[in-house]
Amino acid sequence: MNALFNLENVPSDSFRWGKFLESKQIDASTGLPKLIPLWVADMDFDVAEPIQMAMSRYIASPRFGYATAPANLAHLICERLSRLYDWQVDPEWLMMLPGVVPGLYASTLVYTQPDQQVLFPEPIYHHLHLAAAMFERPQQAIPQRHDTSQGRARLLLSGDDLRDVCTSQSRLLLFCNPQNPGGTVYRRHELEALAAVACEKDLVICSDEIHADLILDPTLRHIPIASLNNEIAERTVTLMSLGKTFNIAGMGLAWAVVKNPELRAALKNLQGLLPSPTGFAYQASLAALEQGEPWRQQLLTQLRSYLPLIDDAIARSQGLSWLYPEATHLAWIDARDWEQQHRRSFMSTLHAHGLALSPGEQFGAPGWVRLNFATTQPLLQEALARLVSAAAD
Numbered sequence: 001m002n003a004l005f006n007l008e009n010v011p012s013d014s015f016r017w018g019k020f021l022e023s024k025q026i027d028a029s030t031g032l033p034k035l036i037p038l039w040v041a042d043m044d045f046d047v048a049e050p051i052q053m054a055m056s057r058y059i060a061s062p063r064f065g066y067a068t069a070p071a072n073l074a075h076l077i078c079e080r081l082s083r084l085y086d087w088q089v090d091p092e093w094l095m096m097l098p099g100v101v102p103g104l105y106a107s108t109l110v111y112t113q114p115d116q117q118v119l120f121p122e123p124i125y126h127h128l129h130l131a132a133a134m135f136e137r138p139q140q141a142i143p144q145r146h147d148t149s150q151g152r153a154r155l156l157l158s159g160d161d162l163r164d165v166c167t168s169q170s171r172l173l174l175f176c177n178p179q180n181p182g183g184t185v186y187r188r189h190e191l192e193a194l195a196a197v198a199c200e201k202d203l204v205i206c207s208d209e210i211h212a213d214l215i216l217d218p219t220l221r222h223i224p225i226a227s228l229n230n231e232i233a234e235r236t237v238t239l240m241s242l243g244k245t246f247n248i249a250g251m252g253l254a255w256a257v258v259k260n261p262e263l264r265a266a267l268k269n270l271q272g273l274l275p276s277p278t279g280f281a282y283q284a285s286l287a288a289l290e291q292g293e294p295w296r297q298q299l300l301t302q303l304r305s306y307l308p309l310i311d312d313a314i315a316r317s318q319g320l321s322w323l324y325p326e327a328t329h330l331a332w333i334d335a336r337d338w339e340q341q342h343r344r345s346f347m348s349t350l351h352a353h354g355l356a357l358s359p360g361e362q363f364g365a366p367g368w369v370r371l372n373f374a375t376t377q378p379l380l381q382e383a384l385a386r387l388v389s390a391a392a393d
């Protein structure tokens with residue numbers, strides 16, 4: 001992992017770093033970029049050495065025809081799901097995908113008829129609501145409550161709130177756990193309440209669990225909703241990937257776990273629209289599965305060490321508050337009071353102070369901003385200093 005920020009380490013094709021010209025210009029007084037881009041969710045950390053070595057080995061044989069999945073890939077994924085989440089998955093239930101996002105869209109397409117309603121919590125990672133819009137399905141956002149029953153406030157979709165919005169048209173719940181944004185890790189009883197409603201209302205659940213490996217609160221454990229019981233497993237499609245965890249999102253490999261053979265067959269019917277992962281992605285994922293755990297532990301230690309820094313910066317910023325995340329490397333910051341007091345956009349003010357974050361509108365929550373803190377400590381500290389000065393502006 002990088003100890004210090006170095007612009008030379010930024011990939012020349014980085015989407016996050018490439019969006020704003022000022023991100024590649026160094027401010028002479030600080031030695032840091034004029035605009036720090038902490039928006040899209042990838043990381044400023046070099047991938048684990050075993051992944052780098054696997055990539056070198058792969059390009060040593062310079063023929064890149066169609067690739068097959070490594071023979072033990074599915075077995076290693078299942079072994080990992082058992083070890084980390086106590087979830088027993090048969091390799092037969094897996095379907096490889098080029099990303100979690102294609103899995104969200106594909107699920108929306110194949111599990112709903114045009115008149116069937118898609119439900120999703122709000123605020124939410126934008127592709128969950130864009131998927132429903134894309135296929136012109138009736139859709140219903142379910143506002144999440146700010147639950148304090150577990151201590152600090154956290155976004156929560158409750159079973160009762162889900163039941164309240166269900167109609168006879170409701171068919172698919174697009175769910176996200178750990179939640180992006182906000183970083184909620186659902187507790188077992190909360191998942192059981194949602195699962196009970198899904199069974200009662202005959203819903204299919206498509207559960208985006210891409211952030212499962214990034215639990216920051218060491219007292220918590222990720223629970224896949226499909227692992228609760230057989231009834232819920234039969235109606236759930238779980239989408240997972242190593243992309244976030246190991247900073248290989250750009251490689252393009254994810255998987256769906258689909259126990260129900262009919263649901264699995266429906267998804268497999270779309271295979272022509274869902275290209276197989278590339279050989280690069282297979283080899284990187286294999287290396288991550290076999291040898292990535294020490295790197296992931298180091299990453300978690302680093303991300304956890306940042307939480308008090310962010311908390312302190314927010315506490316020093318009048319008009320701002322945040323939801324202390326239980327998981328993910330994403331800080332969800334409430335700037336509504338600030339905007340009300342100052343009568344202007346906090347995002348634009350941040351931009352003028354050299355910080356580019358994701359706007360809350362993207363997730364269905366105007367007045368909020370999302371900060372991706374998977375960066376080096378010097379860069380994060382500078383970003384937080386800019387946030388504090390923007391709030392004081």
Ligand SMILES: Cc1ncc(COP(=O)(O)O)c(C=O)c1O
Nearest residue numbers: 041099100101125180210249254
């Ligand atoms: C909740 C969630 N799902 C999916 C993705 C993207 O998944 P993929 O790159 O595998 O399509 C992201 C990326 O930020 C995410 O936060």
